[in-house]
Structures are given as C-alpha cells and as structure tokens.
Amino acid sequence: MRALASALVAVAAVAVVPGTARAADETTTAGPATASAPTAAEMLDARAAAIRAAAAIPASEPTQAKPAKVLPNFTARSRAAIRATRSASVFRWGSAAYAKWYAKAHIDAKYHWGASQFGCLVSLWNRESHWNFQAVNRWGRAFGIPQTKIGNIRAYGVAYGTFMQTPELQVQVGANYIRSRYGSPCNAYAHARAYGWY
Numbered sequence: 001m002r003a004l005a006s007a008l009v010a011v012a013a014v015a016v017v018p019g020t021a022r023a024a025d026e027t028t029t030a031g032p033a034t035a036s037a038p039t040a041a042e043m044l045d046a047r048a049a050a051i052r053a054a055a056a057i058p059a060s061e062p063t064q065a066k067p068a069k070v071l072p073n074f075t076a077r078s079r080a081a082i083r084a085t086r087s088a089s090v091f092r093w094g095s096a097a098y099a100k101w102y103a104k105a106h107i108d109a110k111y112h113w114g115a116s117q118f119g120c121l122v123s124l125w126n127r128e129s130h131w132n133f134q135a136v137n138r139w140g141r142a143f144g145i146p147q148t149k150i151g152n153i154r155a156y157g158v159a160y161g162t163f164m165q166t167p168e169l170q171v172q173v174g175a176n177y178i179r180s181r182y183g184s185p186c187n188a189y190a191h192a193r194a195y196g197w198y
Contacts, residue, residue, distance in 0.1 A: 082168045094167065096131035099145055103171045111179055121185035124192055125174070133167035146174025 085105070091098035103121060107113045113121075128147040129135035136143055143153070143160075145167060153163050156173045163169055175185075182188040182198070192198040 078169075078172075082166070085168060094133060099131045099133060099167045099171060102168050103175070106168075106171055107175055107185075111175065113184060117185045120189040121175075121178075124185060124189040124198065127192060133170055134164065144170035144174075146170060146177065148173055148177060152177050 085102060086093050089098055089101055091101050100122060103125075104118050107118060107121065125131055125145055128142075129145050131145055133145050135145070135147065137147060142149055143164060148163075148170070150160065153160060153173060156176060158169060158173065163173065178185055178188045178198075182191060188198045
C-alpha cells in the first residue's frame with residue numbers, strides 16, 4: 001500500500017498540458033539517477049496505470065496515509081482524445097463554434113442528451129460566457145465557458161491553469177456539474193432564468 005501511495009504521489013506530480021510536453025530532465029526522482037530518463041508518453045502511461053491500480057483497491061482495506069489526489073477525469077486517455085478531437089474539427093480551436101461543436105459531441109456521447117438539451121446548454125452558456133473559454137466574471141469568482149466556481153474545478157480534480165487553457169475540459173467540467181446538480185441542461189437553464197445563476 002505504501003509503495004502504491006508513493007507511486008501515486010510521483011505520478012501525480014507529472015502534469016502535461018495539452019499541446020506541450022515536459023522535458024524528461026525536469027522530472028525528479030527520489031533515488032539515484034538512471035541511465036535513461038522516461039519519456040512523456042511513459043510518464044503518462046505510468047500515471048494511467050497508477051490510476052487503474054488505485055481504483056482496484058478495496059474500500060475496506062486500511063490505509064496508512066491518504067495518497068495524493070490524482071486527476072481522475074483528466075488522464076492520458078483524456079488528453080489523447082482531446083488532441084484527436086482538435087485535429088478532427090473543422091472549426092478553429094478556441095472559437096465559440098469549436099466549443100459548441102465539442103460540447104455537442106461530448107454530451108451526446110457521455111450523457112445521451114438530445115438536441116433539445118443541447119439547445120438549453122447553448123442558451124445557458126451563451127448567457128454565462130458567450131462560449132469564451134477565457135471568460136472570468138467581473139467578481140473573479142467564476143471561470144471559463146460554464147462560469148464554474150473554483151471549488152467545482154478542484155472537485156473535478158483539475159488544476160486551475162489547465163482548466164483555463166482547455167475549452168474541452170471546461171465543457172466536461174460544466175456538463176458534469178449540470179448533470180450532478182440539475183440532471184440536465186434544461187433544468188439548469190430554467191434555474192438560471194429563475195434565479196440569475198445556476
């Protein structure tokens with residue numbers, strides 16, 4: 001268990017933002033230097049393996065120390081999917097059209113919400129940010145396309161900097177919040193119209 005916690009801490013320290021790669025010599029090791037440093041792909045594979053291993057631990061097993069929080073929803077697989085999505089889109093990355101295109105694909109695939117729910121999502125996020133992934137409200141307490149609060153970003157297991165640079169991740173976090181709190185975009189939009197927030 002202690003070895004797994006150490007592995008999770010080491011793997012969780014690796015953060016690769018989509019479109020960038022961390023040099024192998026930037027990683028730190030607790031032991032003596034090895035002949036060859038791991039590549040970014042090997043580090044991401046190790047992180048994915050640690051996440052899978054952590055998920056396999058029975059809940060009843062006693063733990064000595066709580067392992068560092070790993071980003072459960074932004075894994076190497078998520079990064080690869082986002083890179084593939086960016087190259088598949090006909091829309092310019094970072095544009096409102098691209099964000100809407102990605103949101104439609106994401107909510108259809110993950111939540112099976114239909115066209116009417118997507119229409120509510122478009123209306124809701126038009127109201128919140130006009131689909132601007134760099135949006136910050138005037139009080140500095142809500143961020144990105146869904147105008148998510150920092151607590152929701154942290155609850156999703158994502159660093160603020162990564163969140164603000166990744167419109168796809170903003171869509172994922174926003175859709176997850178809507179599903180968990182309201183059940184659907186139309187319910188969230190109805191709440192926003194009634195109370196001025198969601």
